[in-house]
Amino acid sequence: xxSELSIxxxxxxxxxxxxEQAIIAHYxxxxxKTPMHMSMGGEAISVGVCHALGKDAQxxxxxxxxxxxxxxxxxxxxxxxxxxxxxxxxxxGKAGSMHLSAPSAGFFGASAIVASTLPLAVGxxxxxxxxxxxxxxxxxxxxxxxxxxxxxxxxxxxAALGIPALFVYEDNGLAVHNPKERRHGYRSLDxxxxxxxxxxxxxxxxxxxxxxxxxxxAMRLLQKNKRPVFLSTQYYRYLEHVGINTDFDVGxxxxxxxxxxxxxxxxxLQRARLIRQGLSESKILGIEKDIEQAIAGAVxxxxxxxxxxxxxxxxxxxxx
Amino acid sequence: xxxMDKKNIQSKMLSYRxxxxxxxxxxMKRDKNVFxxxxxxxxxxxxxxxxxxxxxxxxxxxxxxxxxCEEALVGFGLGSALAGLRPINVHMRIDFLLLAMNQLxxxxxxxxxxxxxxxxxxxxxxxxxxxxxxxxxxxxKSMQSVFAHIPGLKVVMPTTPEDAKGLLITxxxxxxxxxxxxHRWLYDAIDKVPARQEPMxxxxxxxxxxxxxxxxxxxxxxxxxxxxxxxxxARRGVEIEIVDPRTLVPLDEKTIVRSxxxxxxxxxxxYDWGFCGFGAEIAARVSEKCFGVLRAxxxxxxxxxxxxxxxxxLEMVFYPGAETIIREVERQLKLTPTDLTKENFYSYERKxxxxx
Numbered sequence: 001x002x003s004e005l006s007i008x009x010x011x012x013x014x015x016x017x018x019x020e021q022a023i024i025a026h027y028x029x030x031x032x033k034t035p036m037h038m039s040m041g042g043e044a045i046s047v048g049v050c051h052a053l054g055k056d057a058q059x060x061x062x063x064x065x066x067x068x069x070x071x072x073x074x075x076x077x078x079x080x081x082x083x084x085x086x087x088x089x090x091x092x093g094k095a096g097s098m099h100l101s102a103p104s105a106g107f108f109g110a111s112a113i114v115a116s117t118l119p120l121a122v123g124x125x126x127x128x129x130x131x132x133x134x135x136x137x138x139x140x141x142x143x144x145x146x147x148x149x150x151x152x153x154x155x156x157x158x159a160a161l162g163i164p165a166l167f168v169y170e171d172n173g174l175a176v177h178n179p180k181e182r183r184h185g186y187r188s189l190d191x192x193x194x195x196x197x198x199x200x201x202x203x204x205x206x207x208x209x210x211x212x213x214x215x216x217x218a219m220r221l222l223q224k225n226k227r228p229v230f231l232s233t234q235y236y237r238y239l240e241h242v243g244i245n246t247d248f249d250v251g252x253x254x255x256x257x258x259x260x261x262x263x264x265x266x267x268x269l270q271r272a273r274l275i276r277q278g279l280s281e282s283k284i285l286g287i288e289k290d291i292e293q294a295i296a297g298a299v300x301x302x303x304x305x306x307x308x309x310x311x312x313x314x315x316x317x318x319x320x
Numbered sequence: 321x322x323x324m325d326k327k328n329i330q331s332k333m334l335s336y337r338x339x340x341x342x343x344x345x346x347x348m349k350r351d352k353n354v355f356x357x358x359x360x361x362x363x364x365x366x367x368x369x370x371x372x373x374x375x376x377x378x379x380x381x382x383x384x385x386x387x388x389c390e391e392a393l394v395g396f397g398l399g400s401a402l403a404g405l406r407p408i409n410v411h412m413r414i415d416f417l418l419l420a421m422n423q424l425x426x427x428x429x430x431x432x433x434x435x436x437x438x439x440x441x442x443x444x445x446x447x448x449x450x451x452x453x454x455x456x457x458x459x460x461k462s463m464q465s466v467f468a469h470i471p472g473l474k475v476v477m478p479t480t481p482e483d484a485k486g487l488l489i490t491x492x493x494x495x496x497x498x499x500x501x502x503h504r505w506l507y508d509a510i511d512k513v514p515a516r517q518e519p520m521x522x523x524x525x526x527x528x529x530x531x532x533x534x535x536x537x538x539x540x541x542x543x544x545x546x547x548x549x550x551x552x553x554a555r556r557g558v559e560i561e562i563v564d565p566r567t568l569v570p571l572d573e574k575t576i577v578r579s580x581x582x583x584x585x586x587x588x589x590x591y592d593w594g595f596c597g598f599g600a601e602i603a604a605r606v607s608e609k610c611f612g613v614l615r616a617x618x619x620x621x622x623x624x625x626x627x628x629x630x631x632x633x634l635e636m637v638f639y640p641g642a643e644t645i646i647r648e649v650e651r652q653l654k655l656t657p658t659d660l661t662k663e664n665f666y667s668y669e670r671k672x673x674x675x676x
Contacts, residue, residue, distance in 0.1 A: 058403055091436035099434045108402050109435060113426050119392040120427070123399025123407075130355070130381065130405060137403065150422075153389035157396065160387055316437035317471050319495040 010270045012047040016067045024244045032083045034096035039067035041238035044266035047071045048211025058124045060117035060139040063098040065110035072107040080302035088305040115148035122158045125165035138166035144175030159197040164222040172237040177252045193230045204234040206266045236261035334513040339485035340370040347492045355382040358410035390419035401443045414447035429472030443497045452668030457627035465598040468568040474498040475568040479543040481511045486520025503541040510674035523570035531559035534585040542589040549645035577609045587619040594622035616652045
């Protein structure tokens with residue numbers, strides 16, 4: 001059983017990593033006309049949390065949401081169709097990379113305005129207790145989000161009213177290019193959040209199974225304590241803030257940091273675990289090849305798919 | 321006056337505030353997913369009485385006061401709506417709702433569109449316009465044109481108690497985000513309201529008064545001023561037609577155009593600033609659709625384009641009223657000015673109490 005889960009998580013990690021590699025391979029063709037905020041380096045958090053939460057959860061995200069989308073849906077067809085702006089995308093090409101959603105897979109949307117989905121998760125969590133459902137509402141957000149007023153508003157509101165929302169803090173130490181040491185007027189965010197009526201769980205590993213286990217713990221505590229949980233995680237953003245390139249040479253960080261983190265690369269860690277569990281190299285290569293083929297197919301289908309008709313512009317401004 | 325529009329159904333005299341409260345109670349009874357929340361909505365004052373008694377009737381789960389965090393509150397409503405509830409978020413002054421402009425303009429208004437039509441946002445936001453007794457520049461705004469400018473938001477400004485009730489019911493049942501802007505002076509207005517109110521369709525203007533000489537398109541409180549102006553002008557045989565759009569989005573352009581085609585003259589009396597305002601929008605549409613029949617350029621009446629001052633004499637200059645409308649009508653019809661020295665116009669101390 002354990003190794004089945006390990007394989008499932010590896011597949012999910014690999015789907016994200018290889019999808020983003022496909023973006024890198026094709027982006028300069030200039031057919032995916034949408035600003036890419038790449039998840040690379042942070043895959044373990046999205047995959048670990050989304051898989052632990054299960055199918056019924058309601059998940060919100062920041063604009064850095066490729067990993068969340070792929071972890072929720074488990075497929076790349078609608079993902080690439082959306083990035084290519086095609087009719088076959090989940091939002092018919094109207095959302096692009098920054099506003100991905102897949103409501104049928106429990107991904108309730110992403111926002112490019114930093115921190116703006118946090119109160120949505122609190123609202124959804126409220127709706128769940130209102131309807132006496134055990135469904136969990138969660139939101140992912142980065143280190144820039146905690147500078148925003150609405151982060152503190154959402155945290156305070158959920159703590160004050162006893163609303164069990166899951167806050168998944170993905171700390172990559174940066175907001176665009178500005179390190180947190182220059183932005184935070186305090187030393188430890190975790191310490192401050194723990195002063196709220198809120199449970200803090202720290203899991204700073206890039207090991208997807210540790211994130212998975214931490215999320216399961218969070219789920220138990222959400223149900224038990226009827227108050228929010230702040231899951232504090234950490235990763236290293238491999239690429240530039242927006243775009244497909246590395247930017248270790250522009251001055252705000254160095255390659256040495258990357259080298260340290262890369263030793264704990266989430267995809268590599270999980271691959272090594274599968275080997276330790278006795279899965280053969282060729283079996284793993286087979287898994288990887290299947291995923292790569294699926295992604296290549298998704299890209300091809302997206303390239304060939306039709307754009308939405310012009311009349312689509314005016315559709316869905318209002319419901320009904 | 322406009323009771324000619326009313327069907328012969330059982331009705332009672334009800335204040336605008338009680339009409340809102342009754343509509344809320346009716347819908348909360350009908351649909352258990354409707355809930356009301358906001359800053360101080362469950363205190364002893366209950367937002368001018370419009371949310372009074374809800375917590376007692378429906379419990380703290382369905383009617384509760386919140387921390388002061390407007391952006392989070394509107395985002396909270398959006399999240400709860402996506403998860404199947406029908407939130408009503410109340411703001412005691414629209415000036416404070418501006419703190420949630422991000423949620424309104426980037427999130428609430430776009431979520432349905434941005435999901436390719438897969439998610440819907442059945443959410444009501446009620447916001448109150450303040451005025452009088454030195455409310456000054458942060459407790460007086462209405463800003464409907466700013467909200468109506470954003471695709472994906474419906475914007476409603478009820479004038480009469482019946483409209484307040486009927487349009488709120490429709491808003492609650494609508495699967496789109498609806499912003500209802502209520503003028504606090506209207507809370508005291510009392511008029512006939514059907515005991516069992518049916519939903520009132522959006523996008524249907526209300527002709528408050530029939531007249532042949534000039535059309536006045538008025539929003540919110542300006543309808544009260546227009547009715548007072550009509551009374552004065554009628555004494556000298558001038559009959560103005562008053563059209564209350566009631567819902568700015570969706571807009572009933574047809575009724576406005578039909579009226580102007582009949583009267584051949586138009587004034588827009590908008591309860592807001594003028595520049596880039598709703599009045600400009602109506603003036604443009606009327607000019608476009610009635611170009612050949614208009615006998616004068618469309619007149620615009622609105623706040624002074626300044627922040628609202630506190631001191632009473634300047635506040636009197638800031639706000640337009642019945643007198644402004646009378647003077648504009650006289651100007652368009654080339655009439656000598658009416659002697660208004662003996663007229664008693666509405667003020668903070670002399671609020672309109674109804675009936676309409």
